[in-house]
Amino acid sequence: MDASVNRIPSSLDERALLVSIILKGDDPVKSNYSLEELKLLVTTAGAITVDTLTIKRDAIDPAFIVGKGYVEIIRNMIEAHDLKLVVFDLVNIKPAQVRNLEEVLKCRVVGRTEIILDIFARRAKSAEAKIQVELAQLRYILPRLKGMGGVLSRLGGGIGTRGPGEKMLETDRRHILRRIDTLKKKLSKYEEHRKRTRLARGDHPKGAVVGYTNAGKSTLINLLAKDDLFVEDRLFATLDSYTRKVYIDENLTVLLTDTVGFIQNLPSNLIESFRSTLEDIENSDFIIHVVDINSPDIDGNISTVNKELSSLEIEGKPVILFFNKSDTASDDKINLIQTTYPDSIIGSAKTEKSVPLLKEVIGKIVIKTKSY
Incomplete structure (x- = not known):
């Protein structure tokens, strides 16, 4: 693409x-x-x-x-x-x-x-993502209707005023509540379809790739699956979850799902609206947590992702910490990460460094946790 x-x-x-x-x-x-x-x-x-x-x-x-x-x-x-x-x-x-x-x-x-x-409104491409974004917008607007007054009547559009939900900005509370109810019913149909899709995938081991936005999740999946998911060096390039088949070795194939990136102070309305998408994480057998090794706040990024994951039912799932973009990291930074996170994998989806090791670890986890 x-x-x-x-x-x-x-x-x-x-x-x-x-x-x-x-x-x-x-x-x-x-x-x-x-x-x-x-x-x-x-x-x-x-x-x-x-x-x-x-x-x-x-x-x-x-x-x-x-x-x-x-x-x-x-x-x-x-x-x-x-x-x-x-x-x-x-x-x-x-x-x-x-x-x-x-x-x-x-x-x-x-x-x-x-x-x-606003970014989510721009990025939403699929019908499900558009519904999720509009639902998040309306949930954000609803408790703020009282006192918004002229704020809802901005002229000219622009950032903070666009997206599927903007048509509802000047309607009354009951109208918004009815719209929310309609969107939730539409979303439930997609959730049922998602459940049927999971069942149709059979007994393949399933992994979820998570991480702070722009950490390189899609790039890593592209490399592992030899695929061409949409990749762009911008925040929230991926909104829809995609699942790809990855060959670990001649005897093992796993399914990896790309997920929406996390960010500090991510609106709770978005998390709630994208709950069905995040269920792919709950239904996984293992998690690959991708981290940008060059981030100025690595600990903060990891903490933000872990905080969001803690709200999901993932207790006991094996987590592989993969520090990405090592090809542009200094030796001092790599040594620091190795010391601070000794059980992690340091590599690069761009140069394929440590990708064989990542596959090896995935294989060991699958063998240890399940018999396929």
Whole structure:
């Protein structure tokens, strides 16, 4: 598949200012990493980051998030750079705060959650993924209807306003509830189909490939299966789960399923809506946890994935920790990982380094856990 067909173009109209809030007690290093990650999210959503602003505060201002002095600074930056979007690196922004800021700034204001929802809306290709995304959007909107007021009536669209769910933004609560009920019924049909598909796969050992977004899961499966799944160096390139047959050796074949990537502060509405897709992890015999060895926050990435996995029924499943992209890692980094995670595999889906070892470990796990 030609990845260029699915590439999201940047739009000059989506010129953005990113604002990081460092509260008292926050780790500045982690806050900076979060801001860099937000830049990638904004780029993936199709916008251009023109500038960033880091603000230190003791607490979030209940009316404007930041103090009036910084509101004026932001307003001047918007005018100077002809910005159309302000993105706060916050998970939950109150509707009243958005309304107050947009009235003063004359510019759209969104948070990290809206950006992620927007990316999922853009990435959704299959009918099931589109239903899941719309369901997540409506579940996010529903408890926020009171007080949103003019926030729901933004003109011109753009990041934070697009996607299958946008048609419902100005409908009443009952209409949204009816729509949610309809979507859940549609999704249940796909869940039944997914169950039948699992049964049809027979007794093949099943593995799930999980990891932080952009860790290289699809690339690894492509290599193992000699296939051509959609691969792109952007966040959330994969929304739909794909299962491929992989030959471990002449006597063993396994099925590997690619799954949606995780990210810190992933909206709970998305997790709930993609629950049926994540069931592929629960129904697996083993898990391959892919980690980008070059990530500036490896421990945080692993912790984020493990936290999401803990909500699934995977207790007792063997987990293979595969550190990917070693071809671009320094010797010092590789030595550090070997010391910190002695039971892991360090390799590269690009150069095929340690892939034979990965297959060997998969084979041993299958033999140990089941008899095929």
